[in-house]
Amino acid sequence: MENLTECQIEIKKIREATGMNRKEFCEHFNIPYRTVTEWERGTRNAPDYVLRLLAYYIKSENMIKKEEQNGQE
DSSP states (O other): OOOHHHHHHHHHHHHHHHTOOHHHHHHHHTOOHHHHHHHHHTSSOOOHHHHHHHHHHHHHHHHHHHHHHHHHO
16 A cells, blocks of 8 residues: 555544454454554554455455345345
8 A cells, every 4th residue: 555544544444344443453353552553543554465354354244244134034
């Protein structure tokens, strides 16, 4: 990710998609709190692969939830 603003937006969007606050997000994904804070503030850039993995995880979780909901109907 070349632009820090893009990284800031993306990591915050991913975190908010989980419905977790920053502390919960960090504990769930085993990422240091300070690291996520720096990513969201734009003082440090998250590696592209981390953003891709997190986004993939969120999409997978959402798909599983939808399948479970469809199975209950």
